[in-house]
Amino acid sequence: MLKSCLVALIIILWNINIFGRINENLGFGFNIGAQRLYGEGYIRPILDLGGESFLCYRFPDTRYGLITSLGMSWLKGWVKLPAVSKRKISTNLINLDLKGIIWFLPGKKFSPTAMIGIGIFNASHPLKKGMRYFDGAFIIGGGFDWHLHTKIAFNTMLDYRYTTGDLLDGYASGVTDGYLSGRIGFTYYFKSKIPTQTLDLVDSELIVDEQPSADEVGKSNQVQNLSDHSLQDFIALRSKLEELKELIAKKESQILEFKTLIESKKQYINELEQRGVAQPTPINLEQKFESSGNFAADYENALEKIYAREHDSAIAIFLNLLQSHPNHHLSSNCQYWIGEAYFAKGELKAAIDAFEQVLVYAESPKMDDALLMLGKCYFKMGDYANAKKLFRQLIDQHPESEYLDKADSFLEQM
Secondary structure (H helix, E strand, C coil): CCCHHHHHHHHHHHHHCCCCHHHEEEEEEEEEEEEECCCCCCCEEECEEEEEEEEEEECCCCCCCEEEEEEEEEEEHHHHHHCCEEEEECCCCCCCEEEEECCCCCCEEEEEEEEEEEEEEEEECCCCCCCCCEEEEEEEEEEEEEEECCCCCEEEEEEEECCCCCCCCCCCCCCCCCCEEEEEEEEEEECCCHHHCCCCCHHHHCCCCCCCHHHHHHHHHHHHHHHHHHHHHHHHHHHHHHHHHHHHHHHHHHHHHCCCCHHHHHHHHHCCCCCCCCCCCCCCCCCCCCCCCCHHHHHHHHHHHCCCCCCCHHHHHHHHHHHCCCCCCCCCHHHHHHHHHHHHHHCCHHHHHHHHHHHCCCCCHHHHHHHHHHHHHHHHHHHHHHHHHHHHHHHHCCCCCCCCCHHHHHHHHC
């Protein structure tokens, strides 16, 4: 894709140069701004810096053109999953884009723009240090050009980049990633792109004592009409930007609600610890529940069942996910939550079987969680020898675990 973009750009610029009009229609510029990651639902993004330089070519006597840009951006966020310590992710990417652009009011001081195009980028993997990869993106956005001079324009750009892969946030669970990018900057045109009389600038050398002619009065009225029209367009664009801010605020509110739901788990765990041993009841794997056919959606549905204390339904969903997605990177999490559900029901033997299955995985983010819960199961059953063994294993094998204090507390009681 990168080679194709470069070849297309070279052909365009070569043909422009052949016809001798490159200096009349070419501009270059730079911009800087921020971007926001959109990935899996359990990732809370953080705004970070980015910038790019670009070449802009406007086709003669039209409102259409091409922009090719080279930039660098940083994306950051926090991973917040139930019963998993908060984890920061970050990636940097170098992008090369080719976009088509349309100026809605060409030749005017103020002109809204719209863009669509494709790009390729090289990014660092957020979770695997030293690993970089290539991916592509589809781009759609818009902005406006505000001419401060006949050859210099202030510009803003807001676009969304929909990637073709699922590694931008480090977690591949079937939800294609993307990011929203906002930029402000300047463009320099080699030839004036708007008539001098449309600018709100006054050159003292052009002031004469003669009375204005009828033609000059007519031109002055035209300039005033253009200014009024540009002001209306600017107000409309500001209104759209305010709507976008409200949408972002609403998304932030939804993320806060999800955070509150996770925090409520602490109280739920305390209630689980008050329960005793009971014989496991059979779980019907054919139990009815609404499945979206998507791992992430069903996984979140099962977690909601846990919080609502609908443990049998949660177990059925997690077992179904293990059967349909045995190699998913969250399969060990499913096995862990099955153990949590049995523990909540007081069926400690079944919980032990489930937690021991978590330890079978070569890698699992729930390894220290499972060791803690196994120790608690044996502690409640009065098997202090096995409980001590598991708590000490947690301390020895996971010295950075957030559960070390809890393990020490249980060891002091035995």
